[in-house]
Amino acid sequence: MLAFAEALARIAAGGGGPQALAGHLASVLDAAVLIEDAEWRHLALAGTGDRSVPPSVRELLPRDISDASDGVGLSAPADARARAFPIRAGEARLGWLSIFPATGNLDGKHGLIRLTAASVAVELSRDNGGSKGRRRSFWDRLLARAYDDPIEAREDATARGIVLAPGYVAVAIEGEGLDEATASQKNAEIRRVCLDTLGSRTGDVVVIERGGGFLFLVPAPHEVDAQNARTAATLIPRGITRAGIDVKIVGGVGQHAEMLRVAQSVDEAREALTIARRMFGGARVMPHDDLGVYPLLYRGGGNRAEWEAFANRVLEPLRGYDEKHQTELVRTLRLFFDVGQNIKVAAASLNVHRHTVFYRLRQIAEIGGLDLDSPHDQLTLRAAIAIDALGG
C-alpha cells in the first residue's frame, strides 16, 4: 500500500494527470480503469486490452448512490465484478472511477482504488484554482451547458479576460499507450504540436487538459474556419511524426458550433475519438462529419427520425444533383448495391455501358465526399440506401 501511494505521489508530482493515474492502477489491478467527471465526460481510460468497456457508466450505476464510498456494483452489460468509486473533494463529487477486472475480483483492493480516486480528486481540484482556474471554470460552465443566454456568457467571459468567438470547433486528442514515466513529457510535446498545427488566425485556441488527453476549442467565426480547423486537426498525426515524437495519437473533431453550443461539438469530438480508436485502429484524427453511420451505431441506434435524418444527409447531395442535372445517381447507387456491387450486372440492369456506371460511381464519390472503395463509406451508403428504402 505504501509503495502504491508513493507511486501515485510520483505520478502526481510529474504532472501525469488522471490518465497516468488510471494507467498505474490498471497495471497493478490487471483491470480496465475508466475515469469520468461529474458531467460524465471521459477523462481517462487505461488497461482495456481486448476487454470491452462501456463508453460511460452513467446508465450502469444503481439508483441509490448516496453511500458509495466503498464503490458500487454496475449493472449489465458490465461484468458483475465491475465497480465504480466516487471521486470526492469534501462533499463534492467530482466524478467516478470505474474498475473492470480482467481476472479475479476486487476484494482487498478497495484501498488502492480509493487512494487513486483521492489522487484524481487532487488533480481535478488543482485545475480549478487561480486565474487559470477562473478561466477554466468559465469553459467548464460553458461545456456543462450552464449558459442559456449568450449575453450572460459573453459578460462572464469578459470578466475573466476571455474573448469569445462566435463559433468553435472542438478537437479531442489523446496519446495512446503512454507509460507513466514519460507521459508528462510526451503530453507536453503533443500539446505543443497540436497548438502549432491548430494555430488559428481567428483567435486563441482554448486548451483544456483533462484525463491525460486534450480538448482544443478552435475559434471558427465562419464555415471556412471550421473547415480549416478540421483539416488542420487531421494533419496532427503527421505533425507528431515530423516532430520525431515517438507516440501514436488518436483524436476526433466535432462539428462547427455556435459559442453557446460548443458542448455539442465537444461531445461529437469525443465520440469521434472513440470511434476512431475502435473502428479505425487509432493513430488518426477523425472528423465527426466523416464518420457516416458509426455515431448512430455507437450510440446503440437512434429513433426513426434520427436514422432518416442520417439517410437524408448522405443522399441529399446526390438527389440534388439528380434533380438539377436529370441524372440517376441515387438509382445507380441503389442498383449497384442490389446486385452485389457487380458493375457488369448493374450496367445491364440500368441498360447503360459499364463505363457509364464507373463514371456515375465516380460522380457519387465526388459529390458525396465519399470513397466507394472504403468499407466504412460503403457501410454508410448501404445504410442510407436501406433506410431510404425502408422509409418508403
Added chain:
Amino acid sequence: MLSAVKDGAAARREILKTAKERGVRYVRLAFVDILGIEKNIVIPGHELERALGGHVTFDGGSIDGFVRGEEIDMVLRPDPATFAILPWTPDGSTEARVLCDIEMPDGTAFEGCPRSTLKRVLEDAGDVVSRVRTALEVEFYLFNRLADGVPTTQALDNGSYFDFSPSDRGDETRTAIVNALEAMAISVSSAHHEHGAGQHEIDLSATGALATADHLITVRGVVKHIADQHNIHATFMPKPVESQAGNGLHVYFSLGDVDEAVRLHAIAGLLEHAPGFTAICNPTVNSYKRLVAAWDAPIYTVWSHRSANALVRVPPTNEGPPLIEVRSPDAACNPYLAMAVLVESIAEGIRSRALPGDPFTGSTYELSEKFRNERGIVTLPKSLRAALTELDRDIIVRGALGDHIYHAFRDAKIAEYERYRRVVHPWEHEAYLRTY
C-alpha cells in the same frame, strides 16, 4: 536551346561552338520590358563572344518602365541556357536568339528586370518552392487577314474542342508552330483545337519556373511568326471575340512529393493572394472581359478537384504527385512577373501554413453571396482598375515585384486604364445614342 545547360565558361564555349558550326550570322539578344513585351538587339555572330561576356549595352531610358528622365547604359547579360537557333531563315542566313538579364553598369541586377525579379523570388522562396516545376496551357486564336494584311476577328474554322480537320489552315499552322517549338528544344506535350472557332491550345511540358517563363516568351514569338508565314493573324488577346471563349494561360505547379499539408498551404496561398496578383496575371483592360461567368473562366477564389471554372484546380491523378492548376492568368501577362507573383503566393501560403477550406464541387458560377461569405470566397477583380487597387493592398505580391516594378507597372497600367476609360465605345452608341 542547349539541352544540357552548363554554367559559366563551359556553357559559353558550347554556345560559341554551336554558333560556329551552324554558321550563325546574327544573334538576337532578347529581353522583356516591364509589360512583358519582347525587345531585342541584333548583333553579328562574331560579336557573340563579347555579348556573352556582358559587354553589350543599351539605353535603358528608351524602354518603358525602365528608367525615367535619364539616359543610362544598361548591360545585357545573356543566359546561355536560353540560346536557340531560330528555325526560320528570312534571308537564308542563320539566326539565333538568347534571352538576357538586365544589369546595371556596375554588374548588379537591375531591379526593373522582370527576369531577374523571378530569379530573386525563386531564390528567396525556400527549398520546396524554388524546386517547383511548372507547365503551361497556352490558348490563342488564328484569324484571317484582309488582303492588305490587316488582321480581322474572322476565324479560320468553325471547329471546337479537339476537332480534327486536316485540310484546315489553322491545323497546318498549329502543326508548324509545334515543329518550330520542338526545333527550339521546347517540349510540347500536346496541341489541339480549343473551344472557340479558330482557337487553339499548345501545352508545354513541365520544367523549372524560369524556363517556363522563358518558354512563353518564345511561344508568343514563334506563334506570331509562323502564323505570319501562313498569312494568318495569331493573337493571345484575352478576349478577342465577345461571343467566343477567351484566351487563357493555365499554369500548372508540381511541388513534387511533399506532405499533403504543404500542397494545401500552397493552394491557400494562391487563393488568398489571387485578388492581389490578378493585375499582374491579367494585365489588360480586355483581360476582364474574359473573367466573367462564362466559358469556364474563373471568377471566384475557389479551389476544386474537378470544377472546370474554379480558380485553382487540383485534378485527380493516377500517377505522381497532384498538380496545382491556376486558371485565371492570360497570355498577355509578363510571364516572369506572373510566375514571380504566383510562386511568391505559394511560398507565402507555405510560410504562413494557411489552409484553403474544403474543395468545391460543381459549378462555381452558382455560388450565393451567403455561401461565399461563410467560406471566405471572394470575387476576382472585375476591371483592371479594381485589380490595381487589390495589388496596392497586397504587400506580399508587391514585395515579390519589388518597389521599382510595382510602381512602374502600376503607373503604366493606370495610364492604360485611363486611356480606355475616355474612349467612347460602340456599345455606348448602341445603348445610348438613340435613347438619350
